[in-house]
Amino acid sequence: MPSVASKQYPDDVSLLVLLLDTNPFFWSTTSITFSQFLSHVLAFLNAVLGLNQLNQVVVIATGYSSCEYIYDSSLTSNHGSFERDRTGMPPLFASLLNKLEDFVTKDEELSREEGNEDRTPSCLLSGSLSMALCYIQRVFRSGHLHPQPRILCLQGSPDGPEQYVAVMNSIFSAQRLMVPIDSCYIGVQNSAFLQQASYITGGVHHTPKQLDGLFQYLTTIFATDLHSRGFVQLPKPIGVDFRASCFCHKKTIDMGYICSVCLSIFCEHHKKCSTCGSVFGQSKLDESSSVSDKKKKASQT
Amino acid sequence: MSNQRKRLSGEREDEDDEDAEGIGEWERAYVDDRSWEELQEDESGLLRPIDNSAIYHAQYRRRLRMLSAAAAGTRIQKGLIRYLYIVIDFSRAAAETDFRPSRIAVMAKHVEAFIREFFDQNPLSQVGLVSIKNGVAHTLTDLGGSPETHIKELMGKLEALGDSSLQNALELVNEHLSQVPSYGHREVLILYSALCTCDPGDIMDTIQKCKKSKLRCSVIGLSAEMFICKHLCQETGGLYSVAVDEVHLKDLLLEHAPPPPAIAEFAISNLIKMGFPQRAAEGSMAICSCHKEVKIGAGYMCPRCKARVCDLPTECTICGLTLVSSPHLARSYHHLFPIAPFDEVPALSSLNDSRKDLGKSCFGCQQSLNGAGNKPGPCVTCRKCKHYFCLDCDIYIHESLHNCPGCESIHRPKSVSLMEE
Numbered sequence: 083m084p085s086v087a088s089k090q091y092p093d094d095v096s097l098l099v100l101l102l103d104t105n106p107f108f109w110s111t112t113s114i115t116f117s118q119f120l121s122h123v124l125a126f127l128n129a130v131l132g133l134n135q136l137n138q139v140v141v142i143a144t145g146y147s148s149c150e151y152i153y154d155s156s157l158t159s160n161h162g163s164f165e166r167d168r169t170g171m172p173p174l175f176a177s178l179l180n181k182l183e184d185f186v187t188k189d190e191e192l193s194r195e196e197g198n199e200d201r202t203p204s205c206l207l208s209g210s211l212s213m214a215l216c217y218i219q220r221v222f223r224s225g226h227l228h229p230q231p232r233i234l235c236l237q238g239s240p241d242g243p244e245q246y247v248a249v250m251n252s253i254f255s256a257q258r259l260m261v262p263i264d265s266c267y268i269g270v271q272n273s274a275f276l277q278q279a280s281y282i283t284g285g286v287h288h289t290p291k292q293l294d295g296l297f298q299y300l301t302t303i304f305a306t307d308l309h310s311r312g313f314v315q316l317p318k319p320i321g322v323d324f325r326a327s328c329f330c331h332k333k334t335i336d337m338g339y340i341c342s343v344c345l346s347i348f349c350e351h352h353k354k355c356s357t358c359g360s361v362f363g364q365s366k367l368d369e370s371s372s373v374s375d376k377k378k379k380a381s382q383t
Numbered sequence: 384m385s386n387q388r389k390r391l392s393g394e395r396e397d398e399d400d401e402d403a404e405g406i407g408e409w410e411r412a413y414v415d416d417r418s419w420e421e422l423q424e425d426e427s428g429l430l431r432p433i434d435n436s437a438i439y440h441a442q443y444r445r446r447l448r449m450l451s452a453a454a455a456g457t458r459i460q461k462g463l464i465r466y467l468y469i470v471i472d473f474s475r476a477a478a479e480t481d482f483r484p485s486r487i488a489v490m491a492k493h494v495e496a497f498i499r500e501f502f503d504q505n506p507l508s509q510v511g512l513v514s515i516k517n518g519v520a521h522t523l524t525d526l527g528g529s530p531e532t533h534i535k536e537l538m539g540k541l542e543a544l545g546d547s548s549l550q551n552a553l554e555l556v557n558e559h560l561s562q563v564p565s566y567g568h569r570e571v572l573i574l575y576s577a578l579c580t581c582d583p584g585d586i587m588d589t590i591q592k593c594k595k596s597k598l599r600c601s602v603i604g605l606s607a608e609m610f611i612c613k614h615l616c617q618e619t620g621g622l623y624s625v626a627v628d629e630v631h632l633k634d635l636l637l638e639h640a641p642p643p644p645a646i647a648e649f650a651i652s653n654l655i656k657m658g659f660p661q662r663a664a665e666g667s668m669a670i671c672s673c674h675k676e677v678k679i680g681a682g683y684m685c686p687r688c689k690a691r692v693c694d695l696p697t698e699c700t701i702c703g704l705t706l707v708s709s710p711h712l713a714r715s716y717h718h719l720f721p722i723a724p725f726d727e728v729p730a731l732s733s734l735n736d737s738r739k740d741l742g743k744s745c746f747g748c749q750q751s752l753n754g755a756g757n758k759p760g761p762c763v764t765c766r767k768c769k770h771y772f773c774l775d776c777d778i779y780i781h782e783s784l785h786n787c788p789g790c791e792s793i794h795r796p797k798s799v800s801l802m803e804e
């Protein structure tokens with residue numbers, strides 16, 4: 083799989099697309115509050131914009147029942163001005179916070195509309211990842227001179243196994259576009275989606291141990307532009323979780339049955355494939371093992 | 384090369400009345416490309432590339448409609464688990480130099496590219512290599528899932544000698560493929576240089592044998608059409624083609640990379656038990672079960688017995704579980720759950736009002752959907768989520784991303800099955 087270091091970057095101007103987890107079901111369970119978390123993130127975004135005048139930041143909120151663009155630094159013309167409004171906030175982030183507040187209220191309303199039963203407290207990573215890639219694709223279309231894009235997922239919610247196919251599709255598209263997906267996971271379980279995303283696209287995956295030092299983790303690891311990554315020792319992955327989701331119950335599994343026609347994954351033996359309609363014969367475990375025996379015999383002779 | 388160049392420059396002499404020998408290599412690049420034809424002047428007199436995005440998009444829509452119409456009729460059934468032998472004719476004829484630098488070098492180069500592409504498009508499939516030399520077929524590599532071993536073995540054996548024998552090759556492949564599991568598709572792809580075959584027996588019997596064992600035989604010729612090759616392909620349901628030049632050869636080869644439509648009687652569908660091992664941490668130390676060596680660095684752990692293996696896909700040497708990398712499988716899933724084509728939104732003023740409600744920018748990339756003069760430009764909409772997208776995103780979403788950003792931004796309860804998407 084291609085690594086970041088193997089590519090040639092002409093400059094160190096970055097476009098950072100930040101996918102911000104705003105899932106209310108996650109933020110009601112954490113040790114730090116959402117506003118504490120936001121203050122770390124805003125300081126980090128400021129740092130990224132300060133590193134290079136041409137750097138660009140786009141923030142997409144990843145909610146529980148919707149996703150939305152909430153900030154694009156290329157649209158705010160008063161990039162350098164330090165005028166503060168009544169709240170004492172730089173105008174740059176005032177618009178971000180306003181939009182974010184609107185989004186979170188709307189998202190909460192939407193999630194209340196849905197039934198309460200059988201709720202996985204996951205956020206819509208597949209949606210925000212798809213939007214980020216569309217945005218980056220537009221930047222690539224704009225001509226030869228564009229910042230080097232990368233995606234950073236800042237997430238704490240657990241994976242939503244029902245998003246498996248969509249998330250994997252996004253990861254492969256990012257890989258083809260050579261856009262690395264960095265991920266910073268602040269939740270309790272580990273995230274197989276984010277680990278695979280970073281591993282496949284050559285991004286960095288990290289799980290900070292102490293959330294009150296989040297700003298430091300963000301600046302030391304995720305502020306590094308792609309050009310500089312060749313010279314910096316970034317954290318190496320502590321293994322990659324390659325578990326998949328079954329198509330029948332949307333469960334995360336590490337062992338399962340694969341349809342030989344369409345490669346759908348199932349957690350238990352079925353008589354018929356629900357995806358392609360093939361009817362399966364008897365379990366041919368004996369046959370496949372006898373084949374491997376034959377192979378072994380052949381290789382010995 | 385020099386021959387070809389003479390011919391080219393000969394044509395040019397009557398065209399632009401210029402001494403052909405005087406054209407430099409750099410000039411030729413412009414003459415051949417006619418790159419100025421792709422430029423036009425804009426209002427301020429600056430040169431701009433011709434804006435043919437509308438034409439391009441129309442072509443794309445036609446292609447997409449055709450594809451979705453074809454897919455709607457049939458359930459997606461493709462033979463994704465293929466057991467393919469590539470037979471390369473390394474007889475005397477392969478040394479000929481009508482392909483530059485020689486047939487043998489060109490074949491090797493494109494077979495290498497083909498093998499890589501093949502494993503990308505056919506996860507879980509296996510390839511083996513057979514060569515024909517001195518009238519005898521040799522096994523270069525056994526069936527396996529690692530492109531590197533095949534390529535290494537192939538590159539080490541590049542010499543052309545003696546006669547060619549189609550029958551010997553078919554017999555050898557048939558014998559090898561008789562051992563593969565019944566759910567696999569048996570295929571052989573023959574790159575044939577020679578214009579004759581030197582066989583020990585009746586090749587017609589062998590062809591019938593192949594037909595009986597459901598071996599799909601395809602041949603790509605490098606010289607001229609041969610009756611026996613055509614007959615073989617017709618009998619066994621394969622493809623026969625003859626390459627006219629190197630580019631054609633490459634295209635013909637790559638045609639065999641996507642999985643062929645499964646023919647129900649050719650393979651028995653089955654459920655195969657598989658494990659998705661975790662990748663171990665970089666720099667960790669363990670004894671692998673495949674080489675029985677201490678290895679530092681990443682390896683994979685069998686989820687059933689926790690044994691360490693070096694590479695995927697493989698079969699656990701301890702418990703016999705088939706181990707695959709799950710992203711490898713997931714690469715083909717967009718075939719299973721294709722997204723429906725978006726509907727074109729006519730740029731009529733009557734639609735203005737409804738579009739104003741939904742905002743004037745593309746849901747995917749935030750680009751304004753207004754064209755020149757702040758009038759609504761062309762755009763498309765998703766039938767399910769009703770979001771609007773620009774034409775560029777339309778193409779990107781259907782050709783590369785395979786997700787609708789709008790549909791993905793709606794929470795779906797766990798019980799909704801992926802099939803309904």
Ligand SMILES: [Zn+2]
Binds near residue numbers: 329330348
């Ligand atoms: Zn299941």
Ligand SMILES: [Zn+2]
Binds near residue numbers: 343356360
């Ligand atoms: Zn199936």
Ligand SMILES: [Zn+2]
Binds near residue numbers: 671672674676693694
């Ligand atoms: Zn080993």
Ligand SMILES: [Zn+2]
Binds near residue numbers: 685686687688703704
């Ligand atoms: Zn095992």
Ligand SMILES: [Zn+2]
Binds near residue numbers: 750
């Ligand atoms: Zn767009």
Ligand SMILES: [Zn+2]
Binds near residue numbers: 789790
């Ligand atoms: Zn949609």
